[in-house]
Amino acid sequence: xxxxxxxxxxxxxxxxxxxxxxxxxxxxxxxxxxxxxxxxxxxxxxxxxxxxxxxxxxxxxxxxxxxxxxxxxxxxxxxxxxxxxxxxxxxxxxxxxxxxxxxxxxxxxxxxxxxxxxxxxxxxxxxxxxxxxxxxxxxxxxxxxxxxxxxxxxxxxxxxxxxxxxxxxxxxxxxxxxxxxxxxxxxxxxxxxxxxxxxxx
Amino acid sequence: xxxxxxxxxxxxxxxxxxxxxxxxxxxxxxxxxxxxxxxxxxxxxxxxxxxxxxxxxxxxxxxxxxxxxxxxxxxxxxxxxxxxxxxxxxxxxxxxxxxxxxxxxxxxxxxxxxxxxxxxxxxxxxxxxxxxxxxxxxxxxxxxxxxxxxxxxxxxxxxxxxxxxxxxxxxxxxxxxxxxxxxxxxxxxxxxxxxxxxxxx
Amino acid sequence: xxxxxxxxxxxxxxxxxxxxxxxxxxxxxxxxxxxxxxxxxxxxxxxxxxxxxxxxxxxxxxxxxxxxxxxxxxxxxxxxxxxxxxxxxxxxxxxxxxxxxxxxxxxxxxxxxxxxxxxxxxxxxxxxxxxxxxxxxxxxxxxxxxxxxxxxxxxxxxxxxxxxxxxxxxxxxxxxxxxxxxxxxxxxxxxxxxxxxxxxx
Amino acid sequence: xxxxxxxxxxxxxxxxxxxxxxxxxxxxxxxxxxxxxxxxxxxxxxxxxxxxxxxxxxxxxxxxxxxxxxxxxxxxxxxxxxxxxxxxxxxxxxxxxxxxxxxxxxxxxxxxxxxxxxxxxxxxxxxxxxxxxxxxxxxxxxxxxxxxxxxxxxxxxxxxxxxxxxxxxxxxxxxxxxxxxxxxxxxxxxxxxxxxxxxxx
DNA sequence: TATGAATGAGCATTCATTCAT
DNA sequence: AATGAATGAATGCTCATTCAT
Numbered sequence: 001x002x003x004x005x006x007x008x009x010x011x012x013x014x015x016x017x018x019x020x021x022x023x024x025x026x027x028x029x030x031x032x033x034x035x036x037x038x039x040x041x042x043x044x045x046x047x048x049x050x051x052x053x054x055x056x057x058x059x060x061x062x063x064x065x066x067x068x069x070x071x072x073x074x075x076x077x078x079x080x081x082x083x084x085x086x087x088x089x090x091x092x093x094x095x096x097x098x099x100x101x102x103x104x105x106x107x108x109x110x111x112x113x114x115x116x117x118x119x120x121x122x123x124x125x126x127x128x129x130x131x132x133x134x135x136x137x138x139x140x141x142x143x144x145x146x147x148x149x150x151x152x153x154x155x156x157x158x159x160x161x162x163x164x165x166x167x168x169x170x171x172x173x174x175x176x177x178x179x180x181x182x183x184x185x186x187x188x189x190x191x192x193x194x195x196x197x198x199x200x201x
Numbered sequence: 202x203x204x205x206x207x208x209x210x211x212x213x214x215x216x217x218x219x220x221x222x223x224x225x226x227x228x229x230x231x232x233x234x235x236x237x238x239x240x241x242x243x244x245x246x247x248x249x250x251x252x253x254x255x256x257x258x259x260x261x262x263x264x265x266x267x268x269x270x271x272x273x274x275x276x277x278x279x280x281x282x283x284x285x286x287x288x289x290x291x292x293x294x295x296x297x298x299x300x301x302x303x304x305x306x307x308x309x310x311x312x313x314x315x316x317x318x319x320x321x322x323x324x325x326x327x328x329x330x331x332x333x334x335x336x337x338x339x340x341x342x343x344x345x346x347x348x349x350x351x352x353x354x355x356x357x358x359x360x361x362x363x364x365x366x367x368x369x370x371x372x373x374x375x376x377x378x379x380x381x382x383x384x385x386x387x388x389x390x391x392x393x394x395x396x397x398x399x400x401x402x
Numbered sequence: 403x404x405x406x407x408x409x410x411x412x413x414x415x416x417x418x419x420x421x422x423x424x425x426x427x428x429x430x431x432x433x434x435x436x437x438x439x440x441x442x443x444x445x446x447x448x449x450x451x452x453x454x455x456x457x458x459x460x461x462x463x464x465x466x467x468x469x470x471x472x473x474x475x476x477x478x479x480x481x482x483x484x485x486x487x488x489x490x491x492x493x494x495x496x497x498x499x500x501x502x503x504x505x506x507x508x509x510x511x512x513x514x515x516x517x518x519x520x521x522x523x524x525x526x527x528x529x530x531x532x533x534x535x536x537x538x539x540x541x542x543x544x545x546x547x548x549x550x551x552x553x554x555x556x557x558x559x560x561x562x563x564x565x566x567x568x569x570x571x572x573x574x575x576x577x578x579x580x581x582x583x584x585x586x587x588x589x590x591x592x593x594x595x596x597x598x599x600x601x602x603x
Numbered sequence: 604x605x606x607x608x609x610x611x612x613x614x615x616x617x618x619x620x621x622x623x624x625x626x627x628x629x630x631x632x633x634x635x636x637x638x639x640x641x642x643x644x645x646x647x648x649x650x651x652x653x654x655x656x657x658x659x660x661x662x663x664x665x666x667x668x669x670x671x672x673x674x675x676x677x678x679x680x681x682x683x684x685x686x687x688x689x690x691x692x693x694x695x696x697x698x699x700x701x702x703x704x705x706x707x708x709x710x711x712x713x714x715x716x717x718x719x720x721x722x723x724x725x726x727x728x729x730x731x732x733x734x735x736x737x738x739x740x741x742x743x744x745x746x747x748x749x750x751x752x753x754x755x756x757x758x759x760x761x762x763x764x765x766x767x768x769x770x771x772x773x774x775x776x777x778x779x780x781x782x783x784x785x786x787x788x789x790x791x792x793x794x795x796x797x798x799x800x801x802x803x804x
Numbered sequence: 805t806a807t808g809a810a811t812g813a814g815c816a817t818t819c820a821t822t823c824a825t
Numbered sequence: 826a827a828t829g830a831a832t833g834a835a836t837g838c839t840c841a842t843t844c845a846t
Contacts, residue, residue, distance in 0.1 A: 009805085029319045031232065034840060045807045050842060052805095115316045118230040124377050131373070158389035161374060162367040169366025172332075176325055188359035196397040210830075236816065246832050251817055253830090411826080431721045433634065436819060447828045452821060454826095517718050520632040526779050533775070560791035563776060564769040571768025574734075578727055590761035598799040612809075638837060648811050653838055655809090 014052055014062065017042055021063050025109035030116035035059075057126075060113055064127055067103075067110040074099050085145030089163075089197060090190050092141060096167050097186045104174060111171045135160045142197070151197045163193055215253055215263070217243055222264050226310035231317035236260075261314055265328060268304075268311040275300050286346030290364075290398065291391050293342060297368050298387045305375060312372050336361045343398070352398045364394055416454055416464065419444055423465050427511035432518035437461075459528075462515055466529060469505075469512040476501055487547030491565075491599065492592050494543060498569050499588045506576060513573045537562045544599070553599045565595055617655055617665070619645055624666050628712035633719035638662075663716055667730060670706075670713040677702050688748030692766075692800065693793050695744060699770050700789045707777060714774045738763045745800070754800045766796055 020042040024033045035056055039046045053059040075095040082088040100107050117125040138160035145151035166189060173180055207215070221243040225234045236257055240247045254260040276296035283289040301308050318326035339361035346352035367390060374381055408416070422444040426435045437458055441448045455461040477497040484490040502509050519527040540562035547553035568591060575582055609617070623645040627636045638659055642649045656662040678698035685691040703710050720728035741763035748754035769792060776783055 007805095013805090031317065031319060035842085036840075046841090047808065047843080048806060051807095056841065116230075116232060118232065128377055132377075154392075155385050155389050158386045159393065161370055161386065162390060162393055165367040165370025166363040167366070168370065169362050173362060176329055176333075184356050185359045185362065188356050189363060191355075192360065192363055192397040195401070196393040200396065208829080214830080235814075237814080248817075248819090248833075249831060257816065409826095415826085433719065433721060437821085438819075448820090449822080449829065450827060453828095458820065518632075518634060520634065523631075530779055534779075556794075557787050557791050560788045561795065563772055563788065564792060564795055567769040567772025568765040569768070570772065571764055575764060578731055578735075586758050587761045587764065590758050591765060593757075594762065594765055594799040597803070598795040602798065610808080616809080637835075639835080650812075650838075650840085651810060659837060 010052065013044075013048070017044075017049060017052065017059065018062055018066050021059055022067075022106050022109040025063070025112045026105040030112040033112070060117065061126075063109055064113055064130065067106040068130065070103055070106055071099055074102075079141070084150060085141060085148055086150050086194065086198065088141050089145065089193060092138070093163070093167065093189050093193065094186060097170060097182055097189070100170060100174065101182055107171055108175065111168070131164075134164055138163055145197060149199060152199045154197060159197065166192075211253065214245075214249070218245075218250060218253060218260065219263055219267050222260055223268075223307050223310040226264070226313045227306040231313040234313070261318065264310055265314055265331065268307040269331070271304055271307055272300055275303070280342075286342060286349055286351050287395065287399065289342055290346065290394060293339070294364070294368065294390050294394065295387060298371060298383055298390070301371055301375065302383055305379075308372055309376065312369070332365075335365055339364055346398060350400060353400045355398060360398065367393075412454065415446075415450070419446075419451060419454065419461065420464055420468050423461055424469075424508050424511040427465070427514045428507040432514040435514070462519065463528075465511055466515055466532065469508040470532065472505055472508055473501055476504070481543070486552060487543060487550055488552050488596065488600065490543050491547065491595060494540070495565070495569065495591050495595065496588060499572065499584055499591070502572060502576065503584055509573055510577065513570070533566075536566055540565055547599065551601060554601045556599060561599065568594075613655065616647075616651070620647075620652060620655060620662065621665055621669050624662055625670075625709050625712040628666070628715045629708040633715040636715070663720065666712055667716055667733065670709040671733070673706055673709055674702055677705070682744075688744060688751055688753045689797065689801070691744050692748065692796060695741070696766070696770065696792050696796065697789060700773065700785055700792070703773055703777065704785055707781075711774055711778065714771070734767075737767055741766055748800060752802060755802045757800060762800065769795075 017038065021033065021038045024038050024041060028037065035049045036046050038059075039049060049056070049059055053062060075092070078095045079088050079091045082091050114125075114127045114131060117127050119125055135157070139156040142151060142154065142156040142159055146154070146156065170182070170185060173185075218239065222234065222239045225239050225242060229238065236250045237247050239260075240250060243249075250257070250260055254263060276293070279296045280289050280292045283292050315326075315328045315332060318328050320326055336358070340357045343352060343355065343357040343360055347354070347357065371383070371386060374386075419440065423435065423440045426440050426443060430439065437451045438448050440461075441451060451458070451461055455464060477494070480497045481490050481493045484493050516527075516529045516533060519529050521527055537559070541558045544553060544556065544558040544561055548555070548558065572584070572587060575587075620641065624636065624641045627641050627644060631640065638652045639649050641662075642652060645651075652659070652662055656665060678695070681698045682691050682694045685694050717728075717730045717734060720730050722728055738760070742759045745754060745757065745759040745762055749756070749759065773785070773788060776788075
């Protein structure tokens with residue numbers, strides 16, 4: 001593990017910087033997230049960030065890794081614990097929205113990064129991979145349900161795109177209205193995709 | 202009409218600049234869309250853009266207006282022509298995806314703007330309104346279906362968020378894979394929301 | 403005369419542009435006086451000004467000439483009509499302030515130009531000459547009074563600088579407070595320099 | 604004190620930049636005083652100035668503060684030390700002109716700023732206050748002389764405007780002729796306002 | 805380890821001027 | 826005689842990064 005080669009104090013600094021970067025990303029947006037702003041919030045000097053992370057790109061990467069870790073820790077066991085694909089899908093949706101509720105800022109930061117980061121020539125960014133993995137995981141879940149006969153004869157890839165799209169629309173709503181009540185949204189998501197995936201009579 | 206007070210040559214320049222701005226937005230992304238880059242593509246000098254549009258913000262606005270015009274022209278009559286809410290919803294989804302197929306770059310440009318433009322303090326941007334209107338329109342369509350008894354007792358707002366989210370996920374896929382076959386996606390979208398909204402026995 | 407080589411219509415255009423330039427200079431200040439702004443006020447196109455005047459510098463020059471003409475027309479006969487140097491000095495001061503009252507905007511425009519215009523390398527500007535002439539005229543008036551024994555043994559050049567300085571301070575006050583009552587100021591100016599120049603017992 | 608929170612090196616840079624700004628203002632004039640020119644003179648890169656001062660406006664402000672400090676240090680004790688208003692007025696005039704002799708460039712820089720800086724809409728600038736204070740101070744001095752019966756029944760405000768105007772005319776002469784002998788001017792100023800203010804028999 | 809001063813490129817915008825129409 | 830589109834330089838400013846201390 002990379003962190004093993006890092007001193008305790010360095011690890012603490014990195015964590016502090018990542019936290020501040022998340023704060024700035026979530027509240028100011030990607031475009032206003034400059035190293036200077038992050039450093040100001042962390043009450044450290046600007047040069048520290050390139051020093052610890054190598055550059056802005058690597059800081060962003062570290063933020064992504066951190067949020068991904070948080071999300072994985074919370075959601076994966078929850079989903080794997082389900083006995084059926086139907087239950088698994090519900091746990092997936094609920095887990096995702098529960099995560100938004102509990103870790104709103106990290107989630108918003110991640111959304112900022114994913115939607116704004118681009119490749120050198122303006123091409124697909126380095127974090128599309130992340131989204132790709134999310135789609136693939138969902139595809140597996142849907143494939144499971146098809147195999148067990150719980151789900152209808154749906155196209156797993158398309159359906160995965162649809163479900164992820166529906167889920168990913170939520171953070172955007174949260175930005176606009178921080179007091180938005182997520183409960184009806186969760187209910188409708190669960191219901192919609194329960195109905196839409198189950199084997200039709 | 203504002204355009205009537207404009208010279209033919211001015212209108213042509215504006216159109217050319219808007220086209221180039223769409224090109225840059227779609228291929229380079231919002232962050233890399235500077236007036237300098239747009240001007241370079243249009244083979245004009247940078248100052249021409251503030252000259253014709255007043256400023257960057259107004260250029261962006263003009264792009265949004267142009268794309269909105271394209272989208273409205275294509276989709277509104279199509280949806281209004283449907284006899285039932287069910288047919289209307291199908292037309293809505295198909296219309297949206299048809300638009301993506303025919304006007305990919307304008308659509309991508311619009312997505313860039315909507316997701317990246319922010320208010321002064323990092324708050325909600327000036328184009329969230331646009332998204333809000335889209336949600337509201339969809340809510341009306343869903344309300345119609347509920348009143349006629351075609352749709353189940355769904356929460357129109359939540360369902361509108363879900364459907365728009367699912368649709369808005371598509372452009373992101375198109376960026377990654379320009380040769381993506383949209384047909385299965387359209388089919389699955391139509392099927393999913395047909396099943397998920399209809400009155401359950 | 404240069405104007406003889408100009409058509410009537412051209413002369414009218416020039417006059418219109420000069421009037422607008424005075425307006426902009428007086429209300430917006432020198433720095434905000436761009437050809438574009440003058441043209442906008444005159445409801446003509448920007449290029450007309452270089453066309454008629456050759457360039458911004460010549461427009462400025464024309465404004466100066468216009469205001470100088472106004473001032474000369476009003477003040478010179480008034481002063482020359484006085485029988486004594488003492489009366490002449492009073493007429494000079496009163497004439498200057500009367501001019502400010504009647505032609506405030508042209509006067510302010512002139513002040514803007516004189517204080518802001520600079521030579522190519524930042525050196526003395528092309529309109530210091532104007533000020534020099536004003537000082538010299540005043541010196542002559544003071545010399546006259548010394549010769550007739552009306553005035554004390556003052557240094558005409560220094561006293562001319564002082565009187566002009568005192569007079570030139572007034573427009574600055576007018577900018578700050580457009581409703582400033584000039585009467586006490588005129589009275590005090592006349593009194594002060596009557597006392598300060600007269601032969602002391 | 605604000606400067607205590609600044610590094611030694613930062614304080615030195617600020618001082619260097621202020622000095623260069625004064626130099627440019629005094630020799631090139633306000634309009635030609637761009638951050639780029641100041642930076643070129645200081646042999647630093649342009650961005651350093653916003654870095655240290657926050658922006659051009661703050662640099663200008665720092666120059667004003669610096670010159671005001673110089674002037675206050677030199678003149679205030681000198682005037683307060685005088686036993687009578689008459690002596691006070693003489694000290695005021697002499698102090699002002701002595702300052703011009705010793706700190707010509709800072710004074711010219713200040714004049715450039717005061718006469719050129721304007722508010723957003725072309726209205727009164729942020730440094731008119733400064734001039735207002737100068738007038739008010741002078742009014743107090745004149746009021747003192749009236750109360751003690753040293754001065755005639757003059758209008759303190761008008762007389763203050765006249766005296767300041769006469770003094771402020773001097774820098775303009777210095778710009779034109781750097782080798783101008785100030786002594787006759789000082790003498791005439793002192794004499795003029797001694798005569799013009801004293802109680803008349 | 806950390807600082808914060810400095811660089812140099814890039815940004816949007818404004819300007820006087822030119823010139824084809 | 827006039828238009829208004831276009832140019833190219835200059836403006837103040839922000840940014841990620843580097844580096845001596």
